[in-house]
Amino acid sequence: MQLTTGFWAFKTVAAAHELDLFSRLSSTAGTTAGELAETLAIEERPAGMLLTGCAALGLLSKHDGRYVNSPLAEEFLVRGKPSYFGGWVQMLDQRLYPGWAKLTDAIRTNRPTTWHPDRQRSLFDGEDPELLAVFWEAMHSLSTFTARALGEAVDLRGARRLLDVGGGSGAYDIELCRLYPDLTATVYELPKVADIAAGKVSAAGLADRIATVVGDFFADAALPGGHDTTLLSMIMHDWSEVRCRALLQKCWTALPSGGRVIISELLVNDEHTGPAPAALMSLNMLIETEGRNYTPSEYTQWLHDAGFQDVRTVWFEAPGANGAVIGTKP
Known part of the structure; x- marks a missing residue:
């Protein structure tokens, strides 16, 4: 029952977030079913059922007949909070949930279901800007x-200049630079994403230590040089083995002797039996990309073939990764 009804809990969280329930309740005395019904212009029956569901999931508490945010919801589901996680909930609900509804199609065709490979060049091509x-x-x-967990598990005290390949919004660079005062970083990304990263870096007050460089790590002949550490975080699982190997070869070429490459991912175990977060993320890659979640042994072999030595795996627990495979250029 827990496996088969898992989507019940998710859709309860997603609906409450879409209705802005947790942000509405933040810093208030809470609500009753009747008050929520009036606020949302809905009937009291569904309002009460939603409040009960959220309380049952640990997102609300009830005191003196009124529902208030639990500490969990207050920290992660209230807009504007430092740890706000609502964007992830919304993305799962609007993009991935419909794609997972067609998982059988993806298995049968070996093609994504969240976008149209015949009509789009990538999962971002032609997508709704919002x-x-x-x-x-x-x-x-x-x-x-995930960056905080990586930074605590992998010692970067010897690193001075980090290249974040496909670094997205710069979250890794921001967190790692906060953890390591001597570290500077470069976010290497496509133009529109690099702009997002620049804004996040500026807002974090780290523009003097984190730069953005526009590029395409497959189309460009080489990666930006001058860095002693290269980070590939939640990148490799998007791509086929052939493309992953090609990217690792570019990392090798760009790094100096003694430089390190760090692959941070949700790693599937070498027996291909789990763990569940990595195995299910791999299926998520089926509906989204050409890749899958790989094993430490696979990454180790590819790194050795590219010329890296002293390859090791460091394990940790985080939402987006459970480990890092690290190789050093001799």
Whole structure:
């Protein structure tokens, strides 16, 4: 029952977020079903059922007949909070949920279901700008938490200049530079995404330490040079083995002797039996991309073939990754 009804809990969270329930309740004395019905211009029956559902999931508490945000909802689901995770909820609901409804089609055809490969060049081509903005906000939330875990698990005290390949909104660079005061970073991204990253970096007050460089890591002949550490975070799972190997070869060429490449991902175990977050993310890659979630052994072999040595895997727990595979250029 837990497996088969998992979407019930998700859609309860997604509906409450779409109705802005948690932001409405923040810093208030709470609500009753009747008051919420009046606020949302709905009937009291569904209002009460939604409040009960959110309370059952640990997102609301009830005191003296009134529902208030739980600490979990207050921290992660209230707009404007530092740890706001609502963009991820919205992206799952609007983009991935419909794609997962066609998972069987993806399995049968080996093609994405969230976009049309015959009509679009990539999953971002021709996409609704508003939904794309939601996507990047979601990725920023996910990456912020994951970057902190990576920075605590992997010692970057010897690194001075980090190149974040396909660095998205710059969340990794912001968090890693906060953790390591001697570190500077470069976000290497497509033009529109680089603009988003520049805005996030500026808002974080780190424009003097984090630069943005516009580029395409497959189309460009080489990666930007002058960096001693290259980060590939939640990048490799988007692509086929052939493309992953080609990208690692570019990392090798761009790094100096002693330089490191760090692949941060949700790693599938070498037995291909789990863990569940990595295995299910791999299926998510089926509906979204040409890639899948790979194993430490696969990355280790590719890194060795590219010329890297002293390859090791560091494990940690985070929303977007459970480990990092690290190789050093001799």
